[in-house]
Amino acid sequence: MGKTFIFGHKNPDTDSICSAIVYANLKETLDFDVEAVRLGALNKETEYVLHYAKQEAPRLIEKVEEDVEQVILVDHNEFQQSVDNIRDVKIAEVIDHHRIANFETADPLLFRAEPVGCTATILNKMFKEKNVEISKTNALLLLSAIVSDTLLFKSPTCTEEDVAAARELANIAEVNVEEYGLDMLKAGTDLSDKTITE
Amino acid sequence: MGKTFIFGHKNPDTDSICSAIVYANLKETLDFDVEAVRLGALNKETEYVLHYAKQEAPRLIEKVEEDVEQVILVDHNEFQQSVDNIRDVKIAEVIDHHRIANFETADPLLFRAEPVGCTATILNKMFKEKNVEISKTNALLLLSAIVSDTLLFKSPTCTEEDVAAARELANIAEVNVEEYGLDMLKAGTDLSDKTITE
Ligand SMILES: [Mn+2]
Ligand SMILES: [Mn+2]
Ligand SMILES: [Mn+2]
Ligand SMILES: [Mn+2]
Numbered sequence: 001m002g003k004t005f006i007f008g009h010k011n012p013d014t015d016s017i018c019s020a021i022v023y024a025n026l027k028e029t030l031d032f033d034v035e036a037v038r039l040g041a042l043n044k045e046t047e048y049v050l051h052y053a054k055q056e057a058p059r060l061i062e063k064v065e066e067d068v069e070q071v072i073l074v075d076h077n078e079f080q081q082s083v084d085n086i087r088d089v090k091i092a093e094v095i096d097h098h099r100i101a102n103f104e105t106a107d108p109l110l111f112r113a114e115p116v117g118c119t120a121t122i123l124n125k126m127f128k129e130k131n132v133e134i135s136k137t138n139a140l141l142l143l144s145a146i147v148s149d150t151l152l153f154k155s156p157t158c159t160e161e162d163v164a165a166a167r168e169l170a171n172i173a174e175v176n177v178e179e180y181g182l183d184m185l186k187a188g189t190d191l192s193d194k195t196i197t198e
Numbered sequence: 199m200g201k202t203f204i205f206g207h208k209n210p211d212t213d214s215i216c217s218a219i220v221y222a223n224l225k226e227t228l229d230f231d232v233e234a235v236r237l238g239a240l241n242k243e244t245e246y247v248l249h250y251a252k253q254e255a256p257r258l259i260e261k262v263e264e265d266v267e268q269v270i271l272v273d274h275n276e277f278q279q280s281v282d283n284i285r286d287v288k289i290a291e292v293i294d295h296h297r298i299a300n301f302e303t304a305d306p307l308l309f310r311a312e313p314v315g316c317t318a319t320i321l322n323k324m325f326k327e328k329n330v331e332i333s334k335t336n337a338l339l340l341l342s343a344i345v346s347d348t349l350l351f352k353s354p355t356c357t358e359e360d361v362a363a364a365r366e367l368a369n370i371a372e373v374n375v376e377e378y379g380l381d382m383l384k385a386g387t388d389l390s391d392k393t394i395t396e
Contacts, residue, residue: 100309101302108297108313108355115306157306 002069004034004092005061007083008119009076012038014046014148014184018141019074019119020058023095026123027072029132034072037061039083045188049144052184053137064089075119077111078102095122117155117162120145124165139172147181148188200267202232202290203259205281206317207274210236212244212346212386216339217272217317218256221293224321225270227330232270235259237281243386247342250382251335262287273317275309276300293320315353315360318343322363337370345379346386 006024008016017038024036036058042050050057063085064071070090071083077094079086079102093110094103097119114122120142127134134142146166150158153166170177204222206214215236222234234256240248248255261283262269268288269281275292277284277300291308292301295317312320318340325332332340344364348356351364368375 097306099303099305100298100307103301104299105297108295109311110313111298111309111311113307113309115308 002033002067004032004070004072005037005064005068006034006072006074007037007039007058007061008074009081010039012040012046013043013075014049014188015119015145016075017042017046017058018049018145019095019123021055022120022123022138022141023072023074023126024058025135025138026127026130026132030130035059043188045148045184048184048187049141049148052180053140053144055137055141077113095119095126097122115159117158118146118149120149120169121159121162121165124169134169134172136173139169140175143169143173143175143177143180144184147177147184152178152181152185200231200265202230202268202270203235203262203266204232204270204272205235205237205256205259206272207279208237208281210238210244211241211273212247212382213317213343214273215240215244215256216247216343217293217321219253220318220321220336220339221270221272221324222256223333223336224325224328224330228328233257241386243346243382246382246385247339247346250378251338251342253335253339275311293317293324295320313357315356316344316347318347318367319357319360319363322367332367332370334371337367338373341367341371341373341375341378342382345375345382350376350379350383 006020008020020036024034027034038058038060042057064083070092072093073082073091074095076082076098077096077100091105091109096113097116100113116122124142143166146162150162153163166177204218206218218234222232225232236256236258240255262281268290270291271280271289272293274280275294275296275298289303289307294311295314298311310320314320322340341364344360348360351361364375
């Protein structure tokens, strides 16, 4: 079987980038030929996370090349949020936590959507289901996605499952959720680009 | 929270009926207020299965009544295969094994589709994930759905997972898969209604 691309939505946020990286790692461990890619520029918050984790960013793509056999969508399902040529490629899987709309396939696939606050919360479960240990770096990436999507557990979309997953992941990543989370969210507010009078 | 209806597609087959019954049982065990219902007449094969299992058929509905809080779809997702007023009700979950199309929700939900031969194969996994034992009757119903959808493992949509699930379920149900399966499929061919010269 040929390569599989894994990516989140356009205008990627921390969940779209980190979930793509971490799910690609899980799939590689399970012996699949996958590559995490991204559909747009990193925001400041995600840059902070990848720098902290010493993790390279996924490669930027404009469209899915013809030699790519299939794709896996994370953190989105609606076609208008996906790669421009999404209708021309085989979608093998979707892992998401959003409403479902503007999505269709010709064939059956693995579609896993759960009403939780973050894709990373679902991925945390999938590592356990597959009996794969989560590395320190992957734990930090998943934790960052949860902090980002739930605004440090303050968003109305945040569930108990997200909080529990974040606590577990913070343990593995050996960071203090509140301290790290605030620093990360602050980095995302992008004050460094503004002048003092702003 | 009010009642939840669980149903399969219009023109129900054995998977649509049996998966609705068995998933309703699982949900009840987990303390949810649910009712399995159906969107059409039983076929001969399903009648044979329910009679063999001494299981009552789900209640026939024309549409989802207004006091029903939400619905769970099994064995389908496309709205044209679902209840006529599907667009007016809240869809809480979908458990399915078909391609996804003509489906959308306003809110996030649990959507679990897997590329296997039968919804019952996914339900068999869900009992294990929830640590709920499968009763002898439920095992027979799930086994019947797999035999029906895979034509006793001969259909091209049949996967190794379906075969393994059927073997497990046959053990619990204490039936011989080949014997029971053939009798069941024969009952579905409906020869009893025909005259000898046919
Ligand atoms: Mn996102
Ligand atoms: Mn997200
Ligand atoms: Mn069916
Ligand atoms: Mn089916």
